[in-house]
Amino acid sequence: xxxxxxxxxxxxxxxxxxxxxxxxxxxxxxxxxxxxxxxxxxxxxxxxxxxxxxxxxxxxxxxxxxxxxxxxxxxxxxxxxxxxxxxxxxxxxxxxxxxxxxxxxxxxxxxxxxxxxxxxxxxxxxxxxxxxxxxxxxxxxxxxxxxxxxxxxxxxxxxxxxxxxxxxxxxxxxxxxxxxxxxxxxxxxxxxxxxxxxxxxxxxxxxxxxxxxxxxxxxxxxxxxxx
Amino acid sequence: xxxxxxxxxxxxxxxxxxxxxxxxxxxxxxxxxxxxxxxxxxxxxxxxxxxxxxxxxxxxxxxxxxxxxxxxxxxxxxxxxxxxxxxxxxxxxxxxxxxxxxxx
Numbered sequence: 001x002x003x004x005x006x007x008x009x010x011x012x013x014x015x016x017x018x019x020x021x022x023x024x025x026x027x028x029x030x031x032x033x034x035x036x037x038x039x040x041x042x043x044x045x046x047x048x049x050x051x052x053x054x055x056x057x058x059x060x061x062x063x064x065x066x067x068x069x070x071x072x073x074x075x076x077x078x079x080x081x082x083x084x085x086x087x088x089x090x091x092x093x094x095x096x097x098x099x100x101x102x103x104x105x106x107x108x109x110x111x112x113x114x115x116x117x118x119x120x121x122x123x124x125x126x127x128x129x130x131x132x133x134x135x136x137x138x139x140x141x142x143x144x145x146x147x148x149x150x151x152x153x154x155x156x157x158x159x160x161x162x163x164x165x166x167x168x169x170x171x172x173x174x175x176x177x178x179x180x181x182x183x184x185x186x187x188x189x190x191x192x193x194x195x196x197x198x199x200x201x202x203x204x205x206x207x208x209x210x211x212x213x214x215x216x217x218x219x220x221x222x223x224x225x226x227x
Numbered sequence: 228x229x230x231x232x233x234x235x236x237x238x239x240x241x242x243x244x245x246x247x248x249x250x251x252x253x254x255x256x257x258x259x260x261x262x263x264x265x266x267x268x269x270x271x272x273x274x275x276x277x278x279x280x281x282x283x284x285x286x287x288x289x290x291x292x293x294x295x296x297x298x299x300x301x302x303x304x305x306x307x308x309x310x311x312x313x314x315x316x317x318x319x320x321x322x323x324x325x326x327x328x329x330x331x
Contacts, residue, residue: 018301021297022298025289028289032282036282036285037278040274044277050270143324188310188313189310189314190313190317191317191322214323214326215311218326222325
C-alpha cells in the first residue's frame with residue numbers, strides 16, 4: 001500500500017501490476033530522454049549569441065524531427081499493446097464476485113456457491129481501532145482466494161463509480177446499467193487497499209475498497225461461516 | 228613613434244593615419260587571424276553531440292539505477308517466496324479479518 005512520502009506506483013501484488021510497473025519504467029525512461037534533450041537545448045540556446053541569418057530550407061532537419069518521434073512512439077506502443085493484450089487474456093476463473101457501487105459504499109455478492117451478499121462501508125475515524133488506516137478501512141472486506149483467478153463483474157446502482165486497487169493493478173469503472181468485467185489474481189496473501197476513482201458525490205473520497213487474499217482453504221472456511 | 232618616409236604627405240592627420248595603419252600591419256603579422264566563419268556550425272556540431280550524450284546518459288542512468296534493480300528485486304523476491312509462511316506470519320500479526328490468529 002502507499003506510504004508517507006511515497007513516490008511512484010505501489011508495490012505490485014499481482015503479475016499484471018508487475019508488467020505495468022516495468023512498462024511504466026520503460027516509458028518514463030523515454031520521457032527522461034526527451035525532457036533532458038529539451039532542457040539541454042533550451043539551456044544552451046539561452047547562453048549563445050550565434051544564430052543563422054538565412055535558415056529557410058532545412059529538409060534534412062524536418063525529416064529527422066518527423067521520423068525520430070515516430071520511432072519513439074513505436075518504441076512505446078509495442079510494449080503497451082503487449083501489456084494491454086496480456087490484461088485481456090481469458091483465465092478460466094474459479095470464482096465470480098459482483099461488485100456494485102452505491103452512494104457511498106460498495107456491495108459484494110458471492111453467488112457462485114452460496115447466496116452471500118454484504119455491504120462495505122468505510123470505518124469512521126472515531127470507530128477506527130488502534131493501528132488501522134484512516135479513510136481506508138472498511139467494516140467488511142472483500143475476501144478472495146490467493147493464486148486463483150477471480151472474475152469481478154462491476155456495476156453501479158446510481159451514479160458512476162470506479163473500483164480501483166492499485167497494488168493489484170485493477171481499475172474498472174462502475175457504470176449504471178453496464179457490467180464491466182476484470183480478472184483478479186494475487187499469488188500473495190495479504191490486504192490490499194483502494195479507493196473509489198470516479199467522482200460520485202459528497203462522499204466520493206470516503207468509500208474505500210479493501211481486498212483480503214487468503215489461501216483457498218481459509219477462503220472456503222470463511223464462505224461456510226458467512227453464508 | 229614619429230618618423231618621415233615616402234608615405235608621409237602634407238595633408239592634415241593623413242600622416243598620423245598612415246602611421247597607425249603601418250603600426251597595425253606590423254602588429255597583425257604577430258597575432259593569428261581569428262576564426263570569422265563557421266562559428267554557428269561548429270557550435271551546433273558540439274552541442275548536438277552534447278545533447279545526445281546528456282539525454283541518452285540520463286535515460287541509461289534511470290534504466291540501470293531504477294528499472295533494472297526493480298526487476299532484479301522482484302525476481303529475487305519470488306525466487307524463494309513461500310506464500311504459506313507469509314500467510315502464517317500475517318495471520319499471527321492479526322492482519323486478516325476472515326482468519327483469526329491461531330491462539331484466538
